[in-house]
Amino acid sequence: MKKSESGTKVRPFETEEGIDEAVATSILNLVKRKPNALISLTPGHSLDGVLDKLVDLAKAKNVSFKKVKIYFAEDFLDVLEGTATIKSHYYEKWLKQLKIPETNVHSPTLANYRSYDQLISDDGKIDLCLLTIGNRGRIAGNNYPSNRHSKTHIAKIPRERWLSYLSYFGGNPDIAPTYEMTMGEETIFKARKIYIIAKNLKHLEGLRSLAYGLIGQRMPIGNLKYHKDVSVYLTTKLNSYLEWRDNYYDPEL
Numbered sequence: 001m002k003k004s005e006s007g008t009k010v011r012p013f014e015t016e017e018g019i020d021e022a023v024a025t026s027i028l029n030l031v032k033r034k035p036n037a038l039i040s041l042t043p044g045h046s047l048d049g050v051l052d053k054l055v056d057l058a059k060a061k062n063v064s065f066k067k068v069k070i071y072f073a074e075d076f077l078d079v080l081e082g083t084a085t086i087k088s089h090y091y092e093k094w095l096k097q098l099k100i101p102e103t104n105v106h107s108p109t110l111a112n113y114r115s116y117d118q119l120i121s122d123d124g125k126i127d128l129c130l131l132t133i134g135n136r137g138r139i140a141g142n143n144y145p146s147n148r149h150s151k152t153h154i155a156k157i158p159r160e161r162w163l164s165y166l167s168y169f170g171g172n173p174d175i176a177p178t179y180e181m182t183m184g185e186e187t188i189f190k191a192r193k194i195y196i197i198a199k200n201l202k203h204l205e206g207l208r209s210l211a212y213g214l215i216g217q218r219m220p221i222g223n224l225k226y227h228k229d230v231s232v233y234l235t236t237k238l239n240s241y242l243e244w245r246d247n248y249y250d251p252e253l
Contacts, residue, residue: 007228008210012239016049016199019233023130023195024053028063030128036067037127038120040183042074042140043086044132045164046197051094058098065098071120072107073129073140073188076165076177077154083175084168108152108181116152117187129191133198135160137206137219141182145218150184185220194227198234204241207234211242 013019027050030037041047058065075086087107095105108116120126136144141155157165157180169176188194198207209222210232224230 008225008230008232010239010244011231011233012236013233014236016235019197019199019235020049020053023050023197023233024057026195027054027128028057028061031063031065031068034127035064036069038069038071038123038125040071040073040126040129040188040191041090042129042131043072043090044134044197046132046199046203047130050130050197051090055094055097065100068098068100068104069123070095070100070105071126071183072105073131074155074180074182075107075109077110077179077181078177080175086168089168108183110181113152113154113181116181116183120187126191127193129188129194131188131194131196131221133196133203133206133221134158135202135205137209137221139185139206139220139224140188141180142185142188142220144220146185146220146223148185148189148223151186152181152183155180155182185223189223189227192229194224194230196221196224196230196232196234198232198238200235201238201241203234204238207232207238207242211244 011022013022027039057063072087072090079085085107087105091102091105106119112119131139133139135158138144138158138161141157142150143155143158157178162176162178166173166176206219206221209219210225
């Protein structure tokens with residue numbers, strides 16, 4: 001089977017653990033080939049299992065991540081001093097275990113968001129962008145409706161996303177942020193490779209936009225069908241609700 005004209009490849013797995021292992025192995029292989037790889041992370045529960053597996057594989061295979069640079073696709077804006085940020089949460093839980101120097105880990109902030117795209121450009125180009133899917137095809141902090149030419153900017157956090165962030169703040173809604181800084185769609189689109197990780201039915205709406213090309217609905221994820229190298233890692237159960245063209249399926253599977 002051939003790769004689709006849009007560059008999208010579909011990689012279904014029976015279990016979430018299968019997704020985690022496949023994505024983590026791919027990241028490990030990237031770092032083996034390019035020790036100073038630039039990787040962009042989007043927060044989401046779908047990514048947690050991937051990072052757990054990546055930590056295990058890196059230790060087992062003795063692969064060094066010391067030269068890797070991480071660029072988060074989003075981070076909180078209105079948080080109290082001393083409370084968690086996406087960057088600090090992921091660094092403490094996973095990136096520190098990978099022994100990535102904290103100086104190599106970046107996220108958009110109020111101080112740097114106007115120059116965040118240039119900071120990435122100065123380092124080269126994002127080799128791999130890992131995306132999870134939000135409500136109405138949201139990617140990173142890019143909300144419906146889509147703006148394909150957006151750069152790093154301030155965005156309001158939708159309620160469903162805000163509820164998922166409460167765990168960062170001990171479930172206290174009074175200190176949970178309502179705004180965030182996010183990479184724009186144009187910034188994400190410049191990545192060499194994009195992996196979309198989808199594990200449950202809440203991701204279905206966004207995946208349909210990607211599969212059927214519903215750009216008219218202006219879901220941010222729908223624009224990724226025009227990227228030259230996108231891989232969708234999803235469960236077979238979730239995939240059963242979708243009708244991809246035959247040539248979307250990855251011939252390596």
